[in-house]
Amino acid sequence: xxxxxxxxxxxxxxxxxxxxxxxxxxxxxxxxxxxxxxxxxxxxxxxxxxxxxxxxxxxxxxxxxxxxxxxxxxxxxxxxxxxxxxxxxxxxxxxxxxxxxxxxxxxxxxxxxxxxxxxxxxxxxxxxxxxxxxxxxxxxxxx
Amino acid sequence: xxxxxxxxxxxxxxxxxxxxxxxxxxxxxxxxxxxxxxxxxxxxxxxxxxxxxxxxxxxxxxxxxxxxxxxxxxxxxxxxxxxxxxxxxxxxxxxxxxxxxxxxxxxxxxxxxxxxxxxxxxxxxxxxxxxxxxxxxxxxxxx
DNA sequence: TAAATAAAAGATATTCCTCTCTTTTATTAT
DNA sequence: ATAATAAAAGAGAGGAATATCTTTTATTTA
Numbered sequence: 001x002x003x004x005x006x007x008x009x010x011x012x013x014x015x016x017x018x019x020x021x022x023x024x025x026x027x028x029x030x031x032x033x034x035x036x037x038x039x040x041x042x043x044x045x046x047x048x049x050x051x052x053x054x055x056x057x058x059x060x061x062x063x064x065x066x067x068x069x070x071x072x073x074x075x076x077x078x079x080x081x082x083x084x085x086x087x088x089x090x091x092x093x094x095x096x097x098x099x100x101x102x103x104x105x106x107x108x109x110x111x112x113x114x115x116x117x118x119x120x121x122x123x124x125x126x127x128x129x130x131x132x133x134x135x136x137x138x139x140x141x142x143x
Numbered sequence: 144x145x146x147x148x149x150x151x152x153x154x155x156x157x158x159x160x161x162x163x164x165x166x167x168x169x170x171x172x173x174x175x176x177x178x179x180x181x182x183x184x185x186x187x188x189x190x191x192x193x194x195x196x197x198x199x200x201x202x203x204x205x206x207x208x209x210x211x212x213x214x215x216x217x218x219x220x221x222x223x224x225x226x227x228x229x230x231x232x233x234x235x236x237x238x239x240x241x242x243x244x245x246x247x248x249x250x251x252x253x254x255x256x257x258x259x260x261x262x263x264x265x266x267x268x269x270x271x272x273x274x275x276x277x278x279x280x281x282x283x284x285x286x
Numbered sequence: 287t288a289a290a291t292a293a294a295a296g297a298t299a300t301t302c303c304t305c306t307c308t309t310t311t312a313t314t315a316t
Numbered sequence: 317a318t319a320a321t322a323a324a325a326g327a328g329a330g331g332a333a334t335a336t337c338t339t340t341t342a343t344t345t346a
Binding site for chain 2: 306311
Binding site: 001091099100103108117118134138141 | 144145147150153154157212219225231234236237238239240241242245246247248249250251253254256257260261268275276277281282283285286
């Protein structure tokens with residue numbers, strides 16, 4: 001569904017959100033361990049998200065990644081869009097470039113509902129909203 | 144959502160279904176033209192589907208691809224499963240290997256609904272069911 | 287100011303997906 | 317039998333996604 005890059009990105013963002021709630025900045029090594037991802041790879045991804053202002057970072061001792069108030073309230077849809085683009089929200093299910101209402105692929109109308117459902121689900125999920133579930137071991141970010 | 148291979152496969156299967164309804168076998172070149180795909184690539188894909196019995200083929204003059212009664216009633220879900228596997232129907236949205244009811248990722252429960260919706264949509268769409276829409280130019284398989 | 291810390295950036299490897307080209311095999315029609 | 321047709325099979329090129337390693341830059345603390 002999402003690229004590996006995007007999966008790591010979402011997991012990392014939720015993880016950073018939790019640490020931010022606890023008042024900590026968190027380093028790349030701990031993030032990689034916390035979400036079970038390749039260290040240098042997630043570093044690259046967060047670099048990119050940092051450039052886009054979706055995650056905050058600080059260099060040097062006591063540095064690391066964290067989320068400001070705006071970032072904490074971003075939706076998972078924002079992250080997906082930032083990493084994978086909006087192909088998954090807009091693209092044709094059968095790969096046609098010109099698929100549209102007036103020139104639909106055979107599954108266009110049905111597929112549209114699925115995509116919309118996906119978008120709404122992600123759009124309603126805020127990065128900072130999973131803290132409680134993670135705290136209570138009702139949700140997990142690795143394995 | 145689906146791999147390019149899978150997109151071509153679905154389009155080709157629907158195209159072949161339409162030709163079969165018209166009483167024709169159809170050759171690789173015409174399929175490639177009809178669904179706007181690379182010729183040798185869709186050939187490979189159909190070879191694989193042929194091996195699995197999902198499409199029928201005949202060599203030699205007047206040969207080509209066609210669908211028997213069983214194949215004509217296959218669902219798009221069958222094709223997706225044959226080409227991409229069932230990762231999209233079962234896999235975790237965030238890429239966790241052990242995501243489950245008892246050890247869910249943060250979006251497990253919501254994501255499950257989306258996946259189920261996708262599956263049901265594809266499972267209810269039979270390969271042979273798009274003939275009318277294609278005939279009446281209410282649906283398209285290329286561009 | 288020097289040393290330590292940690293992210294940013296650059297460079298490179300590896301793997302998989304997509305796509306292409308060539309040769310072989312099977313079937314039909316003459 | 318021979319020639320023509322068309323799929324099957326084999327081999328591999330190209331590029332994007334994934335992953336790793338090294339060097340540089342920025343910040344803090346002592």
